[in-house]
Amino acid sequence: MPFLLFRFGILKNNMDKGFLKKFEKKLKKGSVLIEKILKKSAKKDVKPKSDWDTRFPDFGKTESGGGISEKLADEVEEYGNLLAIEFNLETRLKDINSALDKIKKGKYGICEKCGKEISLKRLDIIPEAKTCLSCKK
Numbered sequence: 001m002p003f004l005l006f007r008f009g010i011l012k013n014n015m016d017k018g019f020l021k022k023f024e025k026k027l028k029k030g031s032v033l034i035e036k037i038l039k040k041s042a043k044k045d046v047k048p049k050s051d052w053d054t055r056f057p058d059f060g061k062t063e064s065g066g067g068i069s070e071k072l073a074d075e076v077e078e079y080g081n082l083l084a085i086e087f088n089l090e091t092r093l094k095d096i097n098s099a100l101d102k103i104k105k106g107k108y109g110i111c112e113k114c115g116k117e118i119s120l121k122r123l124d125i126i127p128e129a130k131t132c133l134s135c136k137k
């Protein structure tokens with residue numbers, strides 16, 4: 001079984017194991033972070049949910065009143081994907097988990113639409129990307 005995964009997944013995909021590890025790390029970090037944010041927002045229950053779906057709150061105004069801590073804000077910045085932050089967090093979490101699943105199955109980095117490899121540059125920005133750049137358009 002591991003042989004098959006190797007043969008039809010990672011090998012076909014031709015993705016360097018070092019890259020794979022790097023993306024896996026990124027994805028896991030992102031998933032932990034989003035879960036943290038979602039949990040906090042659920043507990044807080046002050047802002048309307050739709051607000052959470054579209055953007056992060058203004059970190060500058062949430063010092064201690066149960067908002068997102070500065071440390072968390074730093075982590076968000078560290079994860080640093082400004083574009084992705086505009087996405088729905090729950091959707092993003094789902095995508096991240098499915099990307100992690102793909103890593104396990106050796107199918108990571110392959111476009112869901114055309115079956116070609118997604119460029120490393122794109123994955124570096126959006127590690128949970130499901131499609132290549134040309135299919136995204």
Ligand SMILES: [Zn+2]
Nearest residue numbers: 111114132135
């Ligand atoms: Zn494609």
